[in-house]
Amino acid sequence: MPGRGRPSRVEPVIEVNELTKRYGGKTAVDRLSFTVRPGRVTGFLGPNGSGKSTTLRMVLGLDAPTSGTATVGGVPFRAHRRGLHHAGALLDAGHVHGGRTARAHLSALARGNGIGARRVTEVLEEVGLADAARRRVGGFSLGMRQRLGIATALLGDPPVLIFDEPVNGMDPEGVLWVRRLFRRLAAEGRTVFLSSHLMSEMEQTADDLVVIGQGRLITAESVRDFAARGTRLSVTVATPRPAELTAVLTAAGASVEGEGEGGREGAAGAGKLVVTGLPADRIAALAFENGVLLHELTTRAATLEEAFMALTADSVEYLAGGTR
Amino acid sequence: MTPMTPKTPMAVPVGRPAVTPPPVRFADLVAAEWIKIRSLRSTSWTLALVTLVVIGAAVAAAMADYNNFPGYSPETQREHPFSLHDAFPAAGYMSLMLAAGCVGAVTATGEYGSGLIRTTTVAVPARGAVVAAKAVVTAALWTVVGLSVAACSFAVSQTILSGRDAGITLGHPGAVRALVASALLAPVCALLGLGLGFLIRHSATAMVTTTFTLLMLPMFFSTEKRWSAEVRNMMVDSAWQRLTMDWVPSQADSLIPLHTATLTQSWVAYALWPTAAVALALVLVRRRDV
Numbered sequence: 001m002p003g004r005g006r007p008s009r010v011e012p013v014i015e016v017n018e019l020t021k022r023y024g025g026k027t028a029v030d031r032l033s034f035t036v037r038p039g040r041v042t043g044f045l046g047p048n049g050s051g052k053s054t055t056l057r058m059v060l061g062l063d064a065p066t067s068g069t070a071t072v073g074g075v076p077f078r079a080h081r082r083g084l085h086h087a088g089a090l091l092d093a094g095h096v097h098g099g100r101t102a103r104a105h106l107s108a109l110a111r112g113n114g115i116g117a118r119r120v121t122e123v124l125e126e127v128g129l130a131d132a133a134r135r136r137v138g139g140f141s142l143g144m145r146q147r148l149g150i151a152t153a154l155l156g157d158p159p160v161l162i163f164d165e166p167v168n169g170m171d172p173e174g175v176l177w178v179r180r181l182f183r184r185l186a187a188e189g190r191t192v193f194l195s196s197h198l199m200s201e202m203e204q205t206a207d208d209l210v211v212i213g214q215g216r217l218i219t220a221e222s223v224r225d226f227a228a229r230g231t232r233l234s235v236t237v238a239t240p241r242p243a244e245l246t247a248v249l250t251a252a253g254a255s256v257e258g259e260g261e262g263g264r265e266g267a268a269g270a271g272k273l274v275v276t277g278l279p280a281d282r283i284a285a286l287a288f289e290n291g292v293l294l295h296e297l298t299t300r301a302a303t304l305e306e307a308f309m310a311l312t313a314d315s316v317e318y319l320a321g322g323t324r
Numbered sequence: 325m326t327p328m329t330p331k332t333p334m335a336v337p338v339g340r341p342a343v344t345p346p347p348v349r350f351a352d353l354v355a356a357e358w359i360k361i362r363s364l365r366s367t368s369w370t371l372a373l374v375t376l377v378v379i380g381a382a383v384a385a386a387m388a389d390y391n392n393f394p395g396y397s398p399e400t401q402r403e404h405p406f407s408l409h410d411a412f413p414a415a416g417y418m419s420l421m422l423a424a425g426c427v428g429a430v431t432a433t434g435e436y437g438s439g440l441i442r443t444t445t446v447a448v449p450a451r452g453a454v455v456a457a458k459a460v461v462t463a464a465l466w467t468v469v470g471l472s473v474a475a476c477s478f479a480v481s482q483t484i485l486s487g488r489d490a491g492i493t494l495g496h497p498g499a500v501r502a503l504v505a506s507a508l509l510a511p512v513c514a515l516l517g518l519g520l521g522f523l524i525r526h527s528a529t530a531m532v533t534t535t536f537t538l539l540m541l542p543m544f545f546s547t548e549k550r551w552s553a554e555v556r557n558m559m560v561d562s563a564w565q566r567l568t569m570d571w572v573p574s575q576a577d578s579l580i581p582l583h584t585a586t587l588t589q590s591w592v593a594y595a596l597w598p599t600a601a602v603a604l605a606l607v608l609v610r611r612r613d614v
Binding site: 057060061062063064077078079080081082083084085086087088089091092094095096097098099100101104105107108109111112113114115149152155156 | 345346347348349352353355356357359360363364365366434435438439440442443444445446447448449450453457613614
C-alpha cells in the first residue's frame, strides 16, 4: 500500500496523461500530456490563466481531473495517506494561517507526517527563517512567506518538489538563493517542477520546459532546444537613406521594419531599420553595392523570452485592452 | 506532442537512496490538529471568555434566588425547586452553545479562508483522516471545557444557595444527568459547527448557519402540535433543556397539550446532530476539489 513503511523504488517521475479539467463549459486544462523527470529542473511555463495551477493541483490530488490521469512516482498522489515524504509543494505563499508562527505552522504539518521537531528547525535554517520562527506569519512579507512555503515543501525530504511561481515577491538575493536551491535539489536526483509565467526566470534555472497555453501543451523539450528555435537573428541598421535601403533589402528577400514608433523610414532624417532574413554581412555588402551609407549595423539574437512570447501569442488568455 | 525526452544523457544520479517514511499513525494527525488549535491566540481567549460568561450567568441566577428567597412561599423555600436550574441557566448555556458552535465552525473554515487546506491536503492526502482528527481534537477540547464549566457553575451556584440552606448536591435526583448534559452540550455544538464548517467552507456563513441551527431553528416549532413538538424535541437546545430538568410537567398541570421529550429521545438528539454533520463532512471532503 502506498504511504506505508516501504520506500518507493519507482522513479520519482511526474506523469501527466491526457489530463483534462472542465469547469462548467470552460476547459481549463485540455488533454495535457507530459513527463517530468528526476535529476533535472523542469520549468512549467504559460501565460496567466493558461492552466498551470490547475494542472499542479490535479498532480497533487487536490482537484479531480474531468478525465485523464496524473501520477507522481507511478501513483495518483491522492492514494498516499501522508504526502510530505512523497512530494513537497509550494502552491501559493498565502496558503498559511496568519495567526500562527512559522514554527507552529511547520510543526503541525511535520507532526501529522510523523516528522520530528529537529527537521522543522533544519528547514527553517535552510530557508533563512530561523530568526523569524517565533513570529506570526501574518506579519511576514511575501518573500518570507515564499521561504516558509519552500520550507514546507522540504519538510519531508521528498523526491519530488513542485513550486508554483516561487520567486514572486522575492528580493534579488532571494531569487539567487532559490535558483541555487533548485539546482542543488535537482543535482541530488530529485524531480523539481517549477511554474512561472516569466521565461527569463526559467532561462536561469531550468533544464527542461513544459510550455502550455489555454490548457493545451505547446511544447515539451529541453531549454537548449527551445532556445534554438528562438535564434532567429535580426539586424538593426541605421542609415540616412532608409527608404532606399528598404527597397534594396526587400528585393534581396529580407523583411524590413522601421524601428520605433510610427516608422520613420520615409522621413528625411536618419532612420533605424530592423531587418530579418539576411545576415549582417550581406546587408553591409548590399548597402555598399548600392552606395547607401550605414551608421550602425547590429546583430542581435532573439531571447528565450521572445521565443516564448511568439509561441504563446495565440493562446494568451487575457490581453490588455481587450484587443483579441 | 510526445512526452519530453532529454536529448543529453543525464549526468546526475537519479533516484536518491530511498528514505523509509515513518509509520502512518492517526494519533500523529490528532497531535497535529492539537498544535494548530493551541497555536492560535484566539483559542485561549475565547475559551477563557466563554468560561467566565457561563459561570457568571450561574452566579447571577443563584444570587437572584438568594436575594429573593425571603419573599418566597414557605413551600418554595422548603422545596427550593430552582436550585438545579440556577446551576445551569439558559442565558449562560446558550452563550456556550454559541461559542462552541462558532469556534467549531472556524476550526474548519480557518483552513479554507487562507487556502491552508491545500497545504494541509498535500501533507495529508487522506482528507477524511484530517476531518476525523479535527473532530477528535474538537470533541476532546470542548468536553474538557464543558466539564469544567458545568462543574464550576454547579459548585458556585450551590455554594451561594447553601447560604439559604437551598443548595443541592450531586446526590439530588437528576443532578448528575444535568451536569453531564450541560458538559456535553459544548462538544455537541462544537462538532455540529465543525461539520457545518467543512460543508460551507466560509467562516461567516458557517457561523451564521451554526447559530441559526442551534438557537433559532427550535423556535420555529411549537410544543403544542404533536408533529411540531416531535421535531422540536430533536433539537439540541430542547434536548439540553429536557436533560437538565429535575421535574416533568404533567398533562394534568396544564391547559394545553404537552409533548415532552423522553430522556432517551434527548440523548439521541445529542448524538444525532454532531454525528450527521461530521459524517456529511467526511463524505463531501472526499468528493469535492480542495
